[in-house]
Amino acid sequence: MKTKKHTSCPVNKTPERDLYQLVTDRVIEAIEKGVAPWQRPWRSVRTHSGDPMMPVNALTRSAYRGINVLLLWLAAEEAGYSSNCWLTYRQAQALGGQVRKGEKSTMAVIYKSWHKQDEDENGNRIFDAEGNPVMVDVPVLKANPLFNVEQCDGLSLPEVTTTVTENGANDTLNAVADRVLTMVNACGVKIHSLPQDRAYYTPVFDRIVLPLSSQFTSAEDYWSTLLHELVHSTGHAKRLNREG
DSSP: OOOOOOOSSOTTOSOHHHHHHHHHHHHHHHHHHTOOGGGOOBOOTTOOTTSOSSOEETTTOOBOOTHHHHHHHHHHHHHTOOOOEEEOHHHHHHTTOEEOTTOOOEEEEEEEEEEEEOBOTTSOBOBOTTSOBOEEEEEEEEEEEEEEGGGEESOOOOOOOOOOOSOGGGGOOOHHHHHHHHHHHHHTOEEEEESSSOOEEETTTTEEEEEOGGGBSSHHHHHHHHHHHHHHHTTSTTTTOOOO
8 A cells, every 4th residue: 555655845846946935934934933043052952862963864874964954953943853863754664664644844955966058148058169068067956855753653773872961061160150150149140950952031030041051062152151141131120120
């Protein structure tokens, strides 16, 4: 019995011009919503073990590049996927699994080069002085629907386990960190570190909430994020009493 393919963006059926617009609209929509995972300086606490943080193909283990990184980051952020592994419908089957019925694909794109004879502005073919055709490479954009491994069942994936431990930034205190802590203590704002994927200040509880320090990619990112949220906390009524 034939298996129905569930995709939200059929391959090669979307005009190239529309693909460019879809990609542009997708990024603009994320920016307007304030969803910008490429600016997030910490790692997801539940990332698929053993893989780089960049989106990767679950079968080939190759990292996605270019605009596909942003598209897949955005999709993972909005859907709450904890894995950074993606694959096509056929690749899921090749790994012994199946995309669950009703799951929607995430649109990625493939860039290919089409070797053709160059034309002038009137559509006439161009030849060189010796009468040989002038050839050019024209980039072609094609849709490539992908699924996160969490949308699939029965996949046979290699298991590589790594443990995220609470260390890193808290163990690399330096002069800058000491000054930040001094400011935190002087302001009296509370700091909570939790295994989650948000960093924010809540004025209701006068509290800064951060991911675990071990989730950050560097000590510098931890302290800069804390300092950024500390700036927001100065707007509290008992401090500068300002907006933002």
